Amino acid sequence: MKKPKLSLLNFLKIVPDRVEKIENAPDKEPKPSSSYKANELAASLHPAVQYLTVSAITKLSDDVKLFRLTPGKAAGTKRLAPFGAGQYISVTVNAGGCTYSRPYSIASSPLEAAEFYEIAVKRVKDGIVSNYIHENWTVGTAVTASDPCGEFGYEPLRDAKTVVCAAGGVGITPFCSMAKAINEGSESFDMVLLYCARKEEDLIFKSEFDAMSGVKAVYVLSDEEKPGFEHGFADAGLIKEYAPDGDFSLFVCGPKAMYKFVGSEAKKLGLRRKFVRKEVQGEPTDPQNEPDYELADKESYTVTVMQNGTVKTVVCGADEPILRALERGGVSAPSRCRSGECGFCHSRLVSGRCYTPASCDGRREADKIYGYIHPCIAFPREDITIEVPPAR
Ligand code: FES
Structure with missing residues (x-):
């Protein structure tokens, strides 16, 4: 194809040409903006709201349930918005006449979003939303949620090739998604997981990690000593033991106390600031x-x-x-x-x-x-x- 000649004259003609075309355009109703392909794509990637349906519930422990959410087609969501491993959705519930929202990391893999998302909800003492969900969501319940959001994902331009992931409690969920993404080939970093809990029975996703080959999972128990498990916490010594020589990133997701502890341990390791990342969801409830x-x-x-x-x-x-x-x-x-x-x-x-x-x-x-x-x-x-x- 012949390349157009770059000249100042052509450049100066752009605006008058456009004005002429607009003035001579047929006098008919413009298409609604939603019918443009770019707008359709934007709406499918970032819907203002997603209508979902609970399609399965798995009890993972006495206080944690895993909810599978599929598109609520009758309500208008034909397919789920795609997401990056580590992102979350914000779920809205109406309880006692008031509207509340809570963010939950997606535990399923990005490819599984073709059919469903999975979120794990831990029942929190006096937690309005978590208790409401545990007591009211059954198979078939209609759920309103945001599009996937959050920045807690792997970014090769910023993060090191190996990521040591320190997880505690339901803070394991974004790492479940990352690990599945590595196994299915949609992420390509080396993941070393330090999965921390008090006791073995609290490692609610252990069997899933045991079944995955592309991730090095280390189980760390604070209240039990057992062969095959580390004893203690994700401290500087343990991180160093499993991290590679040279650069590595440290991702943290877990209870609030864990951020403080692992953050100070990271300082002992002299990690660069960009290599330490945390996912905190939920307000600071103890400002004191x-x-x-x-x-x-x-x-x-x-x-x-x-x-x-x-x-x-x-x-x-x-x-x-x-x-x-x-x-x-x-x-x-x-x-x-x-x-x-x-x-x-x-x-x-x-x-x-x-x-x-x-x-x-x-x-x-x-x-x-x-x-x-x-x-x-x-x-x-x-x-x-x-x-x-x-x-x-
Ligand atoms: S809800 Fe994200 S900054 Fe307040």
């Missing part, structure tokens, strides 16, 4: 333990919420994340990660003051300067007024 904790002068404060032209007031405990108070008060606020990272709950602080722990503050500098907060990780320190975007 933060090194920069700011004492409150009252037990609770009022939060006046402006949203969509309406004004509502809710009460928020001094050590309660504002997002929780909003949900409890019947305000439908946008959220995804609930840990300060995604920015989905980004809201304007109109007046008053909040405390945000530095350890999870994922706001941009401009947001801090111009008074924006992430209600999922912010705690009131005065009566406040905030402007919350409508839930999507």
Whole structure:
């Protein structure tokens, strides 16, 4: 094909040519934007909402159930959005007249998304959502969820070829997906898994890892000593023992105490910052333990919420994340990660003051300067007024 000549004259003609074509175009209704191929593709990759159906439930332990979710075709989701191993979906439930959301990592593999997602839900003491799910979801239950999101995946431009993965509790789920992705060939890094638990019976995905050939799985028990298992914790010594010489990445997902512990052990190993990554889902529920904790002068404060032209007031405990108070008060606020990272709950602080722990503050500098907060990780320190975007 003959290449067009590059000339300034051709360049200057682009706009007049386009204007002429627009003016001479037939006078008919434009196609709705949803009928363009690019928009169809974007909607299938990033649907605003996914309607799912519980198609199977497996009890993994006394307090953990695995839910298989398939497209809710009758509700309008024909196929599941694809995802990268390590991502999560945010699930919405209506309990007691209020709407709550919670993020759950996808435990199934990216290729399995052609048919289903699987999420593991651990029942948490006093946890509104986890208890609701355990008690109410049965085969056939309709579920509303977000598209897959999150950045906790392998990125070859940033991460080392070998990744040591430290997992505890249901924090094993993103690593289940990564391991399956390696086995099916959709990921290609070397995975060394340090799967930590108190006792062998708590290693709820052990049989799955035992059956996989492409991953080196090491089981670490803190409360039992048994042949074939490491005893103790994922400390610097154990990580070094199983890590290769040279560079490696360290991914961590588990209970909150694990981040602090493994994070300080990583410092002993002198790992570069980019090689240490963690997946935290859920708000900081114990701000008192933060090194920069700011004492409150009252037990609770009022939060006046402006949203969509309406004004509502809710009460928020001094050590309660504002997002929780909003949900409890019947305000439908946008959220995804609930840990300060995604920015989905980004809201304007109109007046008053909040405390945000530095350890999870994922706001941009401009947001801090111009008074924006992430209600999922912010705690009131005065009566406040905030402007919350409508839930999507
Ligand atoms: S929900 Fe992600 S930052 Fe608040």
